[in-house]
Amino acid sequence: MKTAKARYRFDGGVHPQYHKDLTEDCPVRDxxxxxxxxxxxxxxxxxxxxxxxxxxxxxxxxxxxxxxxxxxxxxxxxxxxxxxxxxxxxxxxxxxxxxxxxxxxxxxxxxxxxxxFPPLDWAKAPREELLARVEAAGICGMGGAGFPTAVKLAPPPGKRCEYLILNGAECEPYLTADSRVMTENADRVRRGAEIMRRILGGPAVRVAVEENKPGAIAALEKAFAGIDGDVEITILPCLYPQGSEKHQIRAVTGRIVPEGALPIETGCVVENVGTSAAVADAVERGExxxxxxxxxxxxxxxxxxxxxxxxxxxxxxxxxxxxxxxxxxxxxxxxxxxxxxxxxxxxxxxxxxxxxxxxxxxxVFAYTSQPCIGCGRCVRACPMGLSPSEISRSVEADDIAAAEALWVMDCIECGCCSFSCPAARDITQFCRRAKNSIRAARAAAAAKAKAK
Ligand code: SF4
Ligand code: SF4
Structure with missing residues (x-):
């Protein structure tokens, strides 16, 4: 096991005030x-x-x-x-x-x-039994998206996981829940990583943590010491939205997830550190x-x-x-x-x-959205390489087709554009509105095609 700085960086992103000092030293209480x-x-x-x-x-x-x-x-x-x-x-x-x-x-x-459930011996139980336990225990991504974990741990035929990335970036301001899980339960995070690595057939493991969590990094280094295989604690610079799956894959492996594709297309599976601890508890403790x-x-x-x-x-x-x-x-x-x-x-x-x-x-400040002044800050901030100003103007003009042509479906709703905009334009909401309209139109078209 080694600790290393991330070798890559994604384009865009912002540096909001983090405010993590409010709770970063507060131990978890029931x-x-x-x-x-x-x-x-x-x-x-x-x-x-x-x-x-x-x-x-x-x-x-x-x-x-x-x-x-x-x-x-x-x-x-x-x-x-x-x-x-x-x-x-x-x-x-x-x-x-x-x-x-x-x-x-x-x-x-x-x-x-x-x-x-009855506890399992993770090192001896068949991989299929471990996967079945993850599914039975109702485990899903705990970082926000909630994607069912058992689905991620069963790559489709022809796809192989080369990197299991444990996401401990927690780049959202104010939040320290993942940081406390890593600090207080690093051993559970490690055991979850070992179980998921076994299910996935032995990929390399990367535990990705932003550099503003020294306590968590120290606890992880101690817990992962002595683990066999290609395991690295990857220290990421503080940059929002570092915790986004696609951007984390880019920062840790240098690989780029193609538009509309899942991380497994790049040989990566990303799981939140809390999810990893939950996998360990489901297998070893039957929780x-x-x-x-x-x-x-x-x-x-x-x-x-x-x-x-x-x-x-x-x-x-x-x-x-x-x-x-x-x-x-x-x-x-x-x-x-x-x-x-x-x-x-x-x-x-x-x-x-x-x-x-x-x-x-x-x-909390009241603000009035102003017309776009074309400063380009939102474009520089967008980590998906989109043109948020153009998208927002299209949606304002009710031209959803134009927003779709500007790749609005690639928007991850990170908020970097709204955060950067000096005209206080709620660009992220415009993107959400366009995406919802496009999804509804696609669902209606699919239903119509099915009914024929
Ligand atoms: S919310 Fe969407 S458009 Fe705005 S910066 Fe994030 S990805 Fe880009
Ligand atoms: S940051 Fe705001 S004002 Fe500047 S280009 Fe983007 S939408 Fe327009």
Whole structure:
């Protein structure tokens, strides 16, 4: 195992203020079990899970309550023992409605509940059994996108994984949840890497961490010492959006993921460091993925902190645990660059809730978007090589076809363009709007073709 600086750099990107000092030294604490959990069937990318419980059912912590409902989907398990009160539509962190199982929790039964699955010996169990466990445990990418992990760990025929990259960049300002997982549970991250490496047939391993996390880097170096094979802790410069899959692959391996392609096309599989720890827990301890570490932070919360909370915990419970909101003007689920505005603290956490950001009145400014002055800053900042100014003008003129011709579907919604714009143009929202229109048009065309 060695530690080395990244040999490549992607074009574009920005340097926002990081504000990680608020929580980077806050050890993870367990939140008291909430009386009610609202466990969404849509905590991952792809088809929502099919709910397999009904009101009145008694559930045990770790019991299956939602079954994966397609190739790109993931199982959902009860994060606590208790009684199902209802199954109803609830808004998720991004606002979309999905079925949620409302569980009235039983703290005593939760404390007594055993593991969801029998533990496996990762070094002896067949690769297929390890992969089946990752799928059964409902593990998905915990860095934000929520892509089902078992799908990534099973490359299609003809494709081979040469690099397993563990993503510990955590480039979003304010968030330190991954940093704390690496610092406090580096051994679990290593074991997850060993298990995934075995499933994938022995690729090289790169653990990619931004240089502003010295505590995490030291813990990883200690935990990975003595590991066999081609393993490197790759130190990345601080540059947003370093944690984006495509940009991380570029920075770590120099390879470029083609437009519209998946990372495996370049021989790479990228998994978040928290996901790696979850894989280790699923295999060695028989744990389903039912909780995660979340950063509760910002100048609008009394005691910024890192917490481990069961999936389905209402944001209000996180706020209460962190001492309550103070003079708050805006709440964001995730980080300030790619997060979602939170209209209601009744929304509950999912497997992908990396942070909850409370911004005080003094940190939130009202602005009026101005016409583009053609300064080109957004073009220089765009890490996808797009022309955000032209795209935004096209969308403003309702010319979605022009935005499509300008490759708007390649936009990763990183926010670098809006961040750089002196005219305060909400370019990222224009891109989102165009992408949603194009997706809807493509889905309608596909449905029409199928009906013929
Ligand atoms: S949001 Fe899209 S257009 Fe704007 S900088 Fe990021 S990738 Fe480029
Ligand atoms: S940064 Fe703003 S003002 Fe400058 S070119 Fe881009 S959209 Fe126009």
């Amino acid at each position: 939140i008291p079990l909430p009386a009610l959990l609202a466990v969404s069937m849509s905590q991952h990318l792809g088809a929502p899970a099919k709910c397999v419980v009904k009101p009145g059912d008694r559930v045990e912590r770790g019991r299956l309550i939602g079954e994966k409902a397609g190739f790109i989907s993931a199982n959902v398990h009860a994060p606590a023992s208790g009684t199902v009160k209802a199954v109803e539509k609830r808004p998720g962190p991004a606002g979309a409605l999905a079925d949620a199982v409302i569980i009235e929790t039983d703290a005593e039964a939760t404390a007594k509940a055993g593991p969801a 389903a993925l039912v909780s995660r570490v979340t950063t509760v932070t910002g100048d609008g919360i009394a005691n910024p902190c890192n917490v481990r909370a069961p999936c389905g915990t209402p944001y209000s419970a996180l706020a209460e645990f962190a001492g309550g909101a103070k003079d708050v003007a805006k709440v964001v689920s995730g980080g300030p660059m790619m997060g979602f505005n939170v209209p209601d603290l009744g929304i509950a956490t999912t497997k992908t809730t990396s942070g909850l950001l409370f911004l005080a009145r003094k940190s």
